[in-house]
Amino acid sequence: MLDAQSHFEQIRDTLPGDGQARAATLAAAEAVGLPTRRVESWHYTDLARLLKSGEATGVRTVDFAGVKALEAHFENGLLHGEPQAEGLSVAPFSNTIAHTEAPSPDTVMASYNHALAQNGLTAEVSGTLAQPLVIRTSGTQPVHLAHKISLAAGAKAVLVDDHMATGYANVVFDIHLGEGAELTLLRSQQAGHQVGLSRVTLEQDARYKSVAMISGGTLARHEAHVTLKAAQAHAELHSAVLGHGLSKAATHADFTYVIEHQAADTSSNTSAYNVLDGNARGVFQGKIIVRPDAQRVDAQMQTRAMMLSEGAEMDAKPELEIYADDVVCAHGSAIGELDRDALFFLRSRGLDEATARQLLVAAFLEQVTTHIDDEGLSEIMRQLVDTKINTLLGNLSGEVSS
């Protein structure tokens, strides 16, 4: 992991904005330090240990270069190319988010980001983007990025976060969806150590859909705070993890959500599908908050894990905090192994055992991929899943490696 202070000294001259304020924020963050397992929201992700021991490697299996897309490419924090399109306006990066509160262990990673953010995409969408907007993150250096994406009323966009950086990355997305705006955020992490936070607010009739696929890298922590502020706002968060690797090279993928229904007639739908082999660990923490007066809220949350090895682990912790009485909230969690009967059925139809296993794993993850409406993008995700299953899990041992 990086030594934040010396990293700051190194890049200080290149950072935009008020250096003094950054130094103060960093000092406040350092005083709190990295969250430990005693912090509830980090209970299953021992960040200091993971950053120390995990190998931040990854293999790039697919890329989005094939799709016709707008691209902002951050390489070691430097932006190459500026996406230009009708309905899109991109502003130079500035580090302006008010961050006055003193950090707590729960928020300290956001403070580190605020102190050290080198770059980020600041984009406003005012119409319908004809092509997906791809944010590509690559490189080997530690990097802090802060993206600000705002959709005006009625705007529509598909955003792709293609994460291939092999080092440590702390990435914050601040997303605002105006009335009736629609955003799909497709996230793919194929490498590295990523600590991510997205703060999403939705106005009336806005729709937010995030589909995340973790197929490589050793640490993926994706925290999302979604606030549904007005009627008919709808949020969907779907995640897929293809976890693999032994001991220090094992995937650790943590999705931690807080979904807050502030207004009546809002809805959310969350699903998490984890395939865990080797010593991979999946974590899902989902908290649904329904504020008083937020009547007729419909909130659904599903966690499913397919355990392929005895050395793998899944922790699922759904939480409901409901202050209104007329709501439909449900959460379910199912953790199991590959279905032996399904395996037999497929083999009885001529598929060899390895092919049958691969098909069942792919079918399991398809339940996330299927949420991607854009055909080109969903095809890339399918390719990614198939290739990963073939190469990494081609010898899906199911054998003990604890």
Added chain:
Amino acid sequence: MSSLLDIKDLHAGIPDKPIINGLSLSINPGEVHAIMGPNGSGKSTLSYVLSGKEGYEVNGGEMVFDGQELAQMSPEARAIAGLFLAFQYPLEIPGVTNMTFLKTSLNAIRRGRGEDEMDAASFLRLAREKSRALGMDDDMLRRQLNVGFSGGEKKRNEILQMAILEPKLAILDETDSGLDIDALKTVAEGVNALRSPEHGMLVITHYQRLLDFIKPDVVHVMAKGQIVKSGGPELALELEKSGYAEYVGGAETASEGSPAHA
């Protein structure tokens, strides 16, 4: 003529529980055999043992299919050799479409036989033709495998798989259960379409009704893991009237006074 399937004194079951107890049965190419028998007599177990399901073990006897002893073969090798089981309880597999599954299956079997894979267009034509013949909507090919299918639709889908794979020997485990009269006829037509001098069938059923449409050459009664009686189609009619009391033997069952198939 050498038999298509020759089972001799088969003993099989799950660990510590014998279920098939010295069963013998021989099916010649072109023949349709029916097995009837009370619940729990081991009919599904026989079908699983023949198709190689994990967890079932063979403790004695032989089962020779088309000249090959099955016991040591993997389930996929048996499928490639031409054995097919229509499951009593078809599974749902979300995330894979019926079409993809059918194509993967057919091509796996063709590859296993050293044949060329079928190209996408020819396969599509074949799948459409076979599914229409079974009165299935094209939509059912696009849907996820058995997900949300009604009981009867799942059974039809098993027959669709059979129609596409054209196995040498098809074992149908209660494919008729849960079918309405029209579906029963359609399924029977599907089965009859596969009848030929080379193909054999083993039809497990509780009801004579199916056998009105699929005329069996031989009817067997199975009880306690054995074939206790074999005869012509008239045996099925007899069973329909008198039940299994005579075969299950134990005075206990008889004294309960209820037909075992009720």
